[in-house]
Amino acid sequence: MLSIGDKLPSISKQHMKRVQTEIQYEECVVQVAAKTLPGQNIKKKLKINQDSLAIKQNLCNQSNWHLFGIFDGHGQNGHLVSQFVSRHLPKAIENLLMQNYVTNPNLLSKSLQIAFQQVEQDLVDKTNIACNFSGSTAVVILLIESRIYCANLGDSRAVYLYKFQDLWYNRPLSYDHKPNKNFELKRILRLGGRVEQSLIDGKRQGPFRVWLTNEDVPGLAMSRSFGDVAAKSVGVISEPEILRYKIQNSGFILLASDGLWDKMDFESIQKILDHIDSPQTQLDMELIAQKILGETYSKWDRKDSGRDDITLILVHVQI
Numbered sequence: 557m558l559s560i561g562d563k564l565p566s567i568s569k570q571h572m573k574r575v576q577t578e579i580q581y582e583e584c585v586v587q588v589a590a591k592t593l594p595g596q597n598i599k600k601k602l603k604i605n606q607d608s609l610a611i612k613q614n615l616c617n618q619s620n621w622h623l624f625g626i627f628d629g630h631g632q633n634g635h636l637v638s639q640f641v642s643r644h645l646p647k648a649i650e651n652l653l654m655q656n657y658v659t660n661p662n663l664l665s666k667s668l669q670i671a672f673q674q675v676e677q678d679l680v681d682k683t684n685i686a687c688n689f690s691g692s693t694a695v696v697i698l699l700i701e702s703r704i705y706c707a708n709l710g711d712s713r714a715v716y717l718y719k720f721q722d723l724w725y726n727r728p729l730s731y732d733h734k735p736n737k738n739f740e741l742k743r744i745l746r747l748g749g750r751v752e753q754s755l756i757d758g759k760r761q762g763p764f765r766v767w768l769t770n771e772d773v774p775g776l777a778m779s780r781s782f783g784d785v786a787a788k789s790v791g792v793i794s795e796p797e798i799l800r801y802k803i804q805n806s807g808f809i810l811l812a813s814d815g816l817w818d819k820m821d822f823e824s825i826q827k828i829l830d831h832i833d834s835p836q837t838q839l840d841m842e843l844i845a846q847k848i849l850g851e852t853y854s855k856w857d858r859k860d861s862g863r864d865d866i867t868l869i870l871v872h873v874q875i
Contacts, residue, residue, distance in 0.1 A: 584702055584803075585874040586622060587835060588613075589845035592867040593853065595815065600861075606634040607813045607867035608642035608692075615646075615698075616654050623649065624697045624869045626712045627782075628813040631690030631774075637783045638692040640683060645675045645694065665798045668698070668707045676782055676794040689774050691783030694796070695730050695811055702803040702875055706730050707796035709780040711814050717826060718807025719833050724826040729801060729809070733780040736764035740779035740791075749790030766792055806834070809871040810848075815864035819855040820848070835872055845870045 594605035606629035615621040623646050629638035648671035656663040672694070679687060693710025706714050708730035716727040735744055735751045744751055750767040753760035754775060766776040766787050776787045782794055808829060828847045832840050848868060856863040 584620070585872075586699070587838060587841045587872040588624070588869065589838070589841040590867075590869045591845050591849045593815075593849060593865065595863045595865040598861040603865070604635050605865050605867075606630065606638055606692075607815070607865040608635075608638040609867055609869060610642045610646050610696075611869065612646045612650065615650055618700075620701050621653075622699045622871075624699070624809070624811055624871060626693075626695050626714075626811045626813055626867055626869060628693040628710070628712050628815075628865070628867070629690070630692070630776075630781075631687075631784070633685055633687060633690035634692060636685045637679065637687055637690055640679055640685060641675055641692050641694055641782050644678060645671060645696065648674050649696070649698070664698075664700075664705060668696075668705070668796060668798055672707065672709070672782075672794055672796045679783060680785060685783075687783035688785045691776075691781040691787075693778065693781060693813070696796075697729065697809060697811060697871075699809070699871070699873070702873075704729060704801040704803060704809065706799045706801070708799075709733065709782065709794060709796050710778040711817075712812065713814070713817050714809065714811040715822070716801060716803070716807055716809055717822070717829060718805040719830075720805055724822075724830070726822045726826075727801060729799060731797065731799075733778050733797070734764065735766045735777070735779040737779070743793070744779060744791035747789075747791035749787075749792075766790060803873055803875060806874045807872075809873065810868065811871075812868040813865060815856075815866035816848070816852050816868055818864065819852050819859075824851060834874070841870065841872060 592607055595603045608627045610625040612623040615623050627638040627642045629635045652667040652671050656667045693712040695712040695714050696707045697714055698705040706729040711732040714729040741751055748769045751764050754762050763777045774786050780793050784792055835841050852866050
């Protein structure tokens, strides 16, 4: 009998990225696997993959500092925006940490905020990427020894999953920035934006979106992002929400674009992790990541004619 992984379509090298690395240091052992799969339209034709990812190990020449990021582009040039951010944001974060955090750990959150601001400014002012109606999410994890710092824009997501006394637990490391959430909604309305569902066949349907005051554009389904210049005039921002978490149990950090989270709940992921809750080899990590990707792919295939891009980074942390 074929497994879910066996049913996946063949993917060329430019479509499937694999990351294989193991870093060992005093407090933790970290293993990483990453997968990305382009979406397809309703005619089953592959689309341009607008997701990008970043993995930077040994950040600032520290053997126990690591960065992981998922960036989900949207709009006509979304792939260009996510690629730009995935290349430049890790560098900006590293440079600022070298200047600030090494001498003053209290400046870590400030360094992250400044790095996001710098990359946003460079994207808008120093590139030829048309991003009035194109942009990207960003969910970035800094793993410093056994501490997690998560900086997030939009609706890509990160979670820490761990097993304790034979029960699985999950700790959200980020929260989606949706325009109908109270804090986000107040800001958008104060700056003249509208938050409404799309009008389809005379009815309001689908997710809540951000619109200009008197125009039915851009229809952005998130309240924070890189790019999306038109939406920035009515309260969409590129300021990340930063959350911290101290790891106390060995487990998994999972970062993914909404192509995964739209179909997979925590219980489905935990069932996959339960087969190898303590991976011993890089092959174990690859198998787990492939099973998560395969299960997500299968759920899209069963329920929808099209499919969103799916990208994930799985990090096993053993303490």
